[in-house]
Every structure is written in C-alpha cells, then in structure tokens.
Amino acid sequence: MRQRTTFFHRNEDAIDPASLQVSGRTLSGPSIKAVREDRFTLGLDELPAELQELLRLSQELYIRWASPVPYQAIGPWSSRLSPGLHVFYTPQADAKANVASDHELCLLLRRLGSVECSTPHKSFSRLPNDRFSHSTALEYYQPVYDLSNFVEYVVQYACAPSDAECKTRFDAVKQASSLDFSYDTISHVVKVTxxxxxxxxxxxxSAPASHRVEVGLLTPNEPPHLEQHEIGVTGLLTVLGEDSKPAPTMFTFPSRHKQANTGFSSTFLTPTGLHPTMQLHIDSNQPPMEEDSYCALHALLTLPRTIFADKYQLEDTLFLASKNLTALQYISQPVDLEAPDYVMDIWGSSVLLELSTPVTESKEGFTAEIPLHLRYQSPQHGSESTFEVPYPAVFWACAAEEGTKFPSSPFDRINLGYDGLFGPRTLFWHLDPVAKSGSDQLVIGGKVPVLDLDKSRSINTVTSIVVVVGFAWVVYRLLMVYLRTGYGVAQPVKAAEKKQQ
Known part of the structure; x- marks a missing residue:
C-alpha cells in the first residue's frame, strides 16, 4: 500500500518550515488552514475477497461520493459533483462475467447505505461512451449523504478489534467532503481518495512500517510561461521513514478542472406543485478565459427518480430562451414520462443544459429556470410527502488551445459523468455552490400531494358506489329504450306496406 497525504494552503496560511518535525516515520507540526487529500493506492491482493472478485469481473469501476455540506476547494481539487453517491461502471465484454459482476456490484453498493440497486442492467442508465472513448458505459446515483456505513465496512477489514487508533483514523472519513474509489484494468490497482x-x-x-507514506505541504505558484490549462505549485515534500527533513519542491502539472472564482445558488420557485421549477442564481455572467476562447456555461442536474425533466419540452428554442437556457445538450435514457415512482427500477436521470448568459461589459448576476416534473409517489399515511433534489454541478466548459494535451497528473480526477460528454481538450471552470439562506445543505426540496391511506378506505367505498350507480343507470336507460322501440322482437310486415315497397 502507498499513501499520499497533501495539504494545499493559500500563501497567507503558510506555516514556518522550521516548526515541522520529522521523527522516524512521523511528521508533526502546528495545525494549518488548508485542503487535505489522502490517497491510498492498493493492489488487488490487499482488498477483501468479495471486492477482489468484483474487480476481476469489471473493466472500469469509479465510485464518487460528495457531501451535501458546502466546502471551500482550492488548488487542483476544484471539480464538483452533485451531493450523493455516484457510480460509473463498465462491465467486461464476457457475458458470464457480466452476470456475476451484476450481482456483486449491487451487493457492494447496498453495504454503503440505503441503496436501491437490483442489477446494473435494471437500475443503471447508459452513458453515451460511443461519443468519446473516455466515458464509462453505465451510470448510477443514489442520494446517500452519510459515510457511516462505508466506514463500518472498511473498519471490519482494515482494523483489528483492539486497534482503537485505526478506528479513530477512519472515523475522520465521516467528515470528509468527498470520497473516490477508482479502478480500471489498465492500471490494475485501486485508488481510494x-x-x-x-x-x-x-x-x-504517522506511517505504518509496511506502508510508503509521502506528505506534501503545497501552495499555489505562478512561474513564468504558465499555460492556462496548468497549475503551478511550490512547497515541501517528505517521505516518512526515508527523509530526515522536508525537501523543497516546485512543479507544474496539467489540470482539466479549475476554479471560476464565482458562485451560484439553487432553489425551487414556490408554490412547487407537481411541476416544480428549479431556479439557479449565477453570481457572474463573465467567462473565466479571454474573449478569443470559446466558453459556455453548463448545469448538470442529477435527478432521483422521483423527479424528471421532459426532453420534448426542453427542445423548444423559444421556451428555452424565456428561461435563460440555450440548449438541452444531453439527457440520460430511458426516461419514462408517465410511470409513477414506485414501479421504476432505474435510479433516475441526468440532464446537461447549456445556460444563456447575458452579454454585458460589466460583471453581473442572472437567473436561469429549469422546468421539472414530479412522479406520483407511493400512498402513505398523510396527504403530503417530501422530495429532495441535490444541487446541480455548474461549470464553464472552455475549449483549450489547439494541440493542448492533458497527460496523467498526480491530482487527476476523471470519470465524473459530465467530462465524458465533452471533447478531450475541454477545460472545466467550476462555480462554488452556496447553500440557500437558512440551510447548511446543498439539497433543495418541497412537498408533493399523495394518496392518504387513512382516507383511502372511504375513497374506495365512495368510488365503488359511484361505479355501481353509474352502471345501473346505463343498464336502466338501455332497458327503457328496448321496451319503447321493441328492438330484438321480429315485427310482422303488413301487406299494404309490402305493396308500397
């Protein structure tokens, strides 16, 4: 196992290098205000047997979790996802391996929380990986906002029953802002970040004797000739157990994800009803790159199956323009427009919309409105149910210069769902989500009317009476017509009438 721990801080939050102490396989110092990333790289033989079997039957598996609590990102960790559990998966081409991995994957996901997954064939949606080769085949999402189940799953395999320190270390993961699990058959290793x-x-x-642990304290740096698609850093690196003191370092690396240094918020217009409208408030209409670079603002909605977008409604250009929308770029398939929530197997849908930004010389905010539709919910005790929708990911997609390449970097984050919908030379400039006033969660919702089980018995009785009375009335009217006209009984034809004919 290899571990890399990186603290990325602003220049004004730097600490004195002399305050760092390296003693054997331990590094210590004063607390620092920074973003922290822990990345573990493991071989398959270091994993639980059930997970080894699943990965051997998989071509690619990426599990991404994002916290619903707002957090501040700096440096190379600017990419964003809607809060919750995201899974991006490509099975092997072998049909037998496919069937086995289907069962194993949903079993694993159910260990991570309240996950409704039967098989990837039924519960996952298909991504258009024929468009760009760097996309996985299948996508899945569940609104899991807590990592407690995941931590319990890891502790039972990674920590001895008497190792309290190990359990405490993993308990800290419950407060993480994001968690990634990555595997592909090319690298043949697992990365947990x-x-x-x-x-x-x-x-x-502290570094266990069997692990290689590298610790970095880094801060932004802008050396001469830094390209727009690159990030420069400087700071200190230490390999525990090998170095006696931190060593200075300075380097640049390509990054497809950067910060737009502006924010957005999301809410539902009231009253919500059965056709709620999501309103996005964007703080700035100015793109992050120079005027000669093409940039377009996008919003990726991750919608649980309780709610959906109507792709036919979003194909009307005049309607889109009235909502400050430009075009529907992508919607996952299939999306059943009529089915109630409780009969569906698929997780939901994802929608990529291009927003229309007002063209002005000065920086100003604007709003965009996205029409959505609720499905009928399961009957319950009470006449109303609640629904929740995570914040979308909002970003500028800008075209990098011709010939720009994005080779692997030490802080790569790929397969986020939306990056596979753009070309390989796209730069993503992310807007920071801001929770609405009075909330500390990046989740919005409302109430929806449902059938009240407490009143359903009287409703059934009245409905049955109305049906019986209506049927009796129809039979009565048919009988009266029959008795008046005599239809159905042969009538003799008079001789005189025959002559006239």
Whole structure:
C-alpha cells in the first residue's frame, strides 16, 4: 500500500518550515488552514475477497461520493459533483462475467447505505461512451449523504478489534467532503481518495512500517510561461521513514478542472406543485478565459427518480430562451414520462443544459429556470410527502488551445459523468455552490400531494358506489329504450306496406 497525504494552503496560511518535525516515520507540526487529500493506492491482493472478485469481473469501476455540506476547494481539487453517491461502471465484454459482476456490484453498493440497486442492467442508465472513448458505459446515483456505513465496512477489514487508533483514523472519513474509489484494468490497482475542504487541519501523520507514506505541504505558484490549462505549485515534500527533513519542491502539472472564482445558488420557485421549477442564481455572467476562447456555461442536474425533466419540452428554442437556457445538450435514457415512482427500477436521470448568459461589459448576476416534473409517489399515511433534489454541478466548459494535451497528473480526477460528454481538450471552470439562506445543505426540496391511506378506505367505498350507480343507470336507460322501440322482437310486415315497397 502507498499513501499520499497533501495539504494545499493559500500563501497567507503558510506555516514556518522550521516548526515541522520529522521523527522516524512521523511528521508533526502546528495545525494549518488548508485542503487535505489522502490517497491510498492498493493492489488487488490487499482488498477483501468479495471486492477482489468484483474487480476481476469489471473493466472500469469509479465510485464518487460528495457531501451535501458546502466546502471551500482550492488548488487542483476544484471539480464538483452533485451531493450523493455516484457510480460509473463498465462491465467486461464476457457475458458470464457480466452476470456475476451484476450481482456483486449491487451487493457492494447496498453495504454503503440505503441503496436501491437490483442489477446494473435494471437500475443503471447508459452513458453515451460511443461519443468519446473516455466515458464509462453505465451510470448510477443514489442520494446517500452519510459515510457511516462505508466506514463500518472498511473498519471490519482494515482494523483489528483492539486497534482503537485505526478506528479513530477512519472515523475522520465521516467528515470528509468527498470520497473516490477508482479502478480500471489498465492500471490494475485501486485508488481510494478522501478530501476535506479548506479548514484548520491537524498536522500529525504517522506511517505504518509496511506502508510508503509521502506528505506534501503545497501552495499555489505562478512561474513564468504558465499555460492556462496548468497549475503551478511550490512547497515541501517528505517521505516518512526515508527523509530526515522536508525537501523543497516546485512543479507544474496539467489540470482539466479549475476554479471560476464565482458562485451560484439553487432553489425551487414556490408554490412547487407537481411541476416544480428549479431556479439557479449565477453570481457572474463573465467567462473565466479571454474573449478569443470559446466558453459556455453548463448545469448538470442529477435527478432521483422521483423527479424528471421532459426532453420534448426542453427542445423548444423559444421556451428555452424565456428561461435563460440555450440548449438541452444531453439527457440520460430511458426516461419514462408517465410511470409513477414506485414501479421504476432505474435510479433516475441526468440532464446537461447549456445556460444563456447575458452579454454585458460589466460583471453581473442572472437567473436561469429549469422546468421539472414530479412522479406520483407511493400512498402513505398523510396527504403530503417530501422530495429532495441535490444541487446541480455548474461549470464553464472552455475549449483549450489547439494541440493542448492533458497527460496523467498526480491530482487527476476523471470519470465524473459530465467530462465524458465533452471533447478531450475541454477545460472545466467550476462555480462554488452556496447553500440557500437558512440551510447548511446543498439539497433543495418541497412537498408533493399523495394518496392518504387513512382516507383511502372511504375513497374506495365512495368510488365503488359511484361505479355501481353509474352502471345501473346505463343498464336502466338501455332497458327503457328496448321496451319503447321493441328492438330484438321480429315485427310482422303488413301487406299494404309490402305493396308500397
């Protein structure tokens, strides 16, 4: 196992290098206000047997979790996802391996929380990986906002029953801002990455004897000739157990994800009803790159199956223009426009919309409105149910210069769902989500009317009476017509009438 722990801080939050102490396989120092990333790289033989079997039957598996609590990201960790559990998966081409991995994957996901997954064939939606080769085949999402189940799953395999320190270390993951699990058959290794947003971080790292642990304290740096698609950093690196003191470093690396240094908020217009409208308030209409670079503002909605967007409604250009929308760029398939929530197997749908930004010389905010539709919910005790929708990911997609390449970097984050919908030379400039007033969650919702089980018995009785009375009335009217006209009984034809004919 290899571990890399990185603290990325602003220049004004730097600490004195002389305050860092390296003793054997331990580094300690004063707390620092920074973003912290822990990345573990493991071989398959270091994983639980059930997970080894699943990965051997998989071509690619990426599990991404994002916290519903807002956090501040800096440096190379600017990419964003809607809060919740995202899974991007490509099975092997072998049909037998496909069937086995289907069962194993949903079994694993159910260990991570309240996950409704039967098989990837039924519960996952298909991504258009024929458009760009860097996209996985299948996508899945569930609104899991807590990592407690995941931590319990890891602790039972990674920590001895008497190892309290190990359990305490993993308990800290419950407060993480994001968690990634990545595997592909090319690298044949697993990378598990946890990230904590910018806050005061304790600076005390110990390395077990069997692990290689590298610790970095980095800060932004802008050397001459830094390209727009690159990030420059400087700071200190230490390999625990090998270095006696931190060593200075300076380097640049390509990054497809950067910060737009502006924010957005999301809410539902009231009253919501059965056709709620999501309103996005964007703080700035100015693109992050020079005028000669093409940039377009996008919003990626991740919608649980309780709610959906009507792709036919979003194809009307005049209607889109009235909502400050430009075009529907992508919607996952299939999306049943009529089915109630409780009969569906698929997780929901994802929608990529291009927003229409007002063209002005000055920086100003604007709003965009996205019409959505609720499905009928399961009957319950009470006449109303609640629904929740995570914040979308909002970003500028800008075209990098011709010939720009994005080779692998030490802080790569790929397969986020939307990056596979753009070309390989696209730069993503992310807007920071801001929770609405009075909330500390990046989740919005409302109430929807449902059938009240407490009143359903009387409703059934009245409905039955109305049906019986209506049927009796129809039979009565038919009988009266029959008796008046005599239809159905042969009538003799008079001789005189025959002559006239």
């Amino acid at each position: 946890s990230l904590w947003g910018r806050q005061h971080q304790p600076l005390s790292i």
